[in-house]
Amino acid sequence: MKFRRFRPLLWPALLMGNLSCSATAAAERVEPSDWLNRMGAAVQTTSYEGTVIRIQDGKAEALKVVHTVRDGIIREKVVAQEGDGLEIIRNGNEVHCILPDRKSVLVEEWDDQSTLFSTLPSSEVRFGSEYDVSIVREDRVAGRQTILLAIRPHDGYRYGHRIWLDTETAFPLQTQLIGEDGSPIEQVKFAEISLNKEIHASALAPSYSTENFRWYNQPSRHVSHNLETEWQSKDLPQGFRAVLTHGETLPGDEHVVTHIVYSDGLANVSVFIAPGDDQSAEGPSRVGGSNSYNAIIDGHRVTAVGEVPAITVEQIARTMGLR
Amino acid sequence: MNDAIRMQISAFVDGELPDAEADLLLRRMGQDAELRRKAAEYLEIGRALRGERSVPGIDRLQERIAAEIDDKPLDDDVVVPVIKSGSAIRPLIGVAVAASVALVAIFGLQMTPGIDEKLAGDNTVAEVVEDPGYTVPQQVDEQLRQYYLSHGASSSELGANGMNARLVSLRLSDEALSEEDAVDSDEADDSADELPTQP
Numbered sequence: 001m002k003f004r005r006f007r008p009l010l011w012p013a014l015l016m017g018n019l020s021c022s023a024t025a026a027a028e029r030v031e032p033s034d035w036l037n038r039m040g041a042a043v044q045t046t047s048y049e050g051t052v053i054r055i056q057d058g059k060a061e062a063l064k065v066v067h068t069v070r071d072g073i074i075r076e077k078v079v080a081q082e083g084d085g086l087e088i089i090r091n092g093n094e095v096h097c098i099l100p101d102r103k104s105v106l107v108e109e110w111d112d113q114s115t116l117f118s119t120l121p122s123s124e125v126r127f128g129s130e131y132d133v134s135i136v137r138e139d140r141v142a143g144r145q146t147i148l149l150a151i152r153p154h155d156g157y158r159y160g161h162r163i164w165l166d167t168e169t170a171f172p173l174q175t176q177l178i179g180e181d182g183s184p185i186e187q188v189k190f191a192e193i194s195l196n197k198e199i200h201a202s203a204l205a206p207s208y209s210t211e212n213f214r215w216y217n218q219p220s221r222h223v224s225h226n227l228e229t230e231w232q233s234k235d236l237p238q239g240f241r242a243v244l245t246h247g248e249t250l251p252g253d254e255h256v257v258t259h260i261v262y263s264d265g266l267a268n269v270s271v272f273i274a275p276g277d278d279q280s281a282e283g284p285s286r287v288g289g290s291n292s293y294n295a296i297i298d299g300h301r302v303t304a305v306g307e308v309p310a311i312t313v314e315q316i317a318r319t320m321g322l323r
Numbered sequence: 324m325n326d327a328i329r330m331q332i333s334a335f336v337d338g339e340l341p342d343a344e345a346d347l348l349l350r351r352m353g354q355d356a357e358l359r360r361k362a363a364e365y366l367e368i369g370r371a372l373r374g375e376r377s378v379p380g381i382d383r384l385q386e387r388i389a390a391e392i393d394d395k396p397l398d399d400d401v402v403v404p405v406i407k408s409g410s411a412i413r414p415l416i417g418v419a420v421a422a423s424v425a426l427v428a429i430f431g432l433q434m435t436p437g438i439d440e441k442l443a444g445d446n447t448v449a450e451v452v453e454d455p456g457y458t459v460p461q462q463v464d465e466q467l468r469q470y471y472l473s474h475g476a477s478s479s480e481l482g483a484n485g486m487n488a489r490l491v492s493l494r495l496s497d498e499a500l501s502e503e504d505a506v507d508s509d510e511a512d513d514s515a516d517e518l519p520t521q522p
Contacts, residue, residue: 053349053359060363062352082356140342142349191349244477250469261477270474274466285467292467303467305474 032133032149038170039163045069046171049203050142050193051081056186056289066203077204089206098206103213130154130239130264139164141173142190151266156180157237157312158267159289169195177289180309185289229258231273235319237312239264262316269306269316276301284310293317332362 047068054061062081067074076090084101097106136148141164151161160178165171174189227247233240244261258273277299285292292305293313297320304317334340335348352358 051350051354053352055363058363060352060359062356062359082359140346143346189349191346191352246477248473250466250473253466253469259473259477261474268474268478270470270477272470272473287471290471292470294467301466303470305467305470307478 032135035135035147035149035165035170036133039165039172042166042169042171046169046195047197047199048171048193048195049197049199051191052188053191054186054188055184062191066199068199068204075204077206079207085207087206087208089204091204096206096210098208098210098213100208105210105213105215107215107217130158131160131266136162138167141166142193144168144173144193146173155238156309157239157315158264158308159185161266164189166195171195177307179289227258229260229273230322231258231260231271231320232323233262233271233316233319234321235315236262237264237315240267240269240316267306267308267312269304269308269313271316271320272301272303272305273320274301274303275299284314286310295320297321328358329361332358336362 049066052063064079066077073092078088080086087098089096131151133151136150139146139148145167146164149163162176163172164174176184177186179185227245240262243263246259247256248259260271262269281294290307291310291313295302295317302317302320304313
């Protein structure tokens with residue numbers, strides 16, 4: 001019965017003498033959006049162990065990563081392969097950052113599901129509007145068969161993405177953030193990986209005894225949600241809309257800062273509005289693929305920050321104003 | 324490191340290495356810091372040759388590549404960016420973890436009882452060293468760093484692009500951490516200076 005069901009798919013491939021053609025054809029029959037949905041589930045549920053290479057701004061660096069999800073609880077260990085031997089141990093929402101050379105442990109609570117690949121698009125992205133998504137080709141990454149998906153922006157207000165998904169599990173084995181000129185701004189790639197293999201608890205334990213280390217807790221932001229504000233952008237780039245508005249008191253600053261987040265579903269831009277009229281602070285700034293722009297408007301310092309091209313943060317910052 | 328591996332790395336950074344060889348090379352890079360450094364160096368060179376950044380000695384970089392591959396001695400005055408292992412590590416961490424973990428050390432440590440109060444009261448704001456890769460180098464101030472942090476946290480809540488923002492925050496924090504280390508070191512030196520001298 002099973003043979004009969006699969007035969008129509010198998011025979012053409014066998015006749016062609018190339019099984020990979022069958023895999024490609026099968027993969028291409030799945031819509032790109034289906035791949036993204038599968039990927040979304042895979043990153044939340046897949047356990048893995050491997051070595052990640054990250055390339056950004058001309059620097060190539062390696063991390064050993066062990067990641068498990070059991071009963072919805074993420075446990076993760078990340079070890080930098082060079083430098084001071086820093087380790088990150090995550091157990092559910094509690095994260096310990098171990099700095100062996102400083103004999104210190106930094107502690108933070110996470111309340112989200114951030115993982116190695118949380119830069120990936122959410123289901124909120126409106127493909128066809130601001131982005132197109134397509135299957136480019138079949139490829140191999142870390143010795144595994146993958147499908148390359150390309151997310152291409154329609155304009156210069158946002159970056160593109162390339163994602164190599166494991167054909168079998170839809171787990172992303174490689175991702176690239178693509179700049180305006182089509183070249184990668186940042187690349188994360190598994191050099192080797194084991195998917196869904198049993199991971200022992202010892203693999204997630206710290207490599208160091210932290211008994212005599214100093215422990216630090218992180219101060220939290222003071223956030224008041226759903227702030228009403230008169231501030232808005234009068235010329236938002238196509239597709240962006242306000243999705244969050246906060247009033248925040250940031251460490252070291254007694255003023256309440258208005259924080260508005262604009263999103264197109266994939267790229268996010270934060271706008272911070274604080275009292276101040278220091279003209280010298282005006283202008284752009286950039287770190288990696290993130291840009292920011294400071295503008296002085298109506299006696300306020302307006303700062304737009306986001307993982308978008310410089311033109312986007314500048315336009316948003318400069319067009320902010322009171323209703 | 325032999326010529327073959329150098330040429331392989333060169334082909335890799337140019338995107339010209341066949342997939343199978345690239346996978347093998349990446350696996351080796353996972354185990355070999357020297358290979359990673361070399362790949363990073365070639366990437367820098369490639370960017371420079373494409374005019375993406377200003378690198379001193381750019382006119383001699385091609386010569387350097389040839390010299391590297393031919394194993395000829397290099398001139399000392401050719402400037403090529405080199406990864407600083409200490410500063411490279413923290414941005415890397417951001418790929419997988421919340422940047423704010425590492426930021427604890429910079430943005431106002433709240434000490435648990437018994438922890439060194441000198442650090443707790445240290446509100447030193449580090450000046451971020453400009454990244455030579457930017458066309459218009461800018462200085463990122465403390466307020467902007469806080470904004471990046473806050474943006475990273477909010478983006479994370481939205482579920483998209485959060486890690487990239489956190490990565491940036493961590494990158495910024497890396498410089499501050501280095502600065503803090505320097506401050507610690509200076510203070511240690513000062514303490515040493517204050518020690519009574521032997522008669």
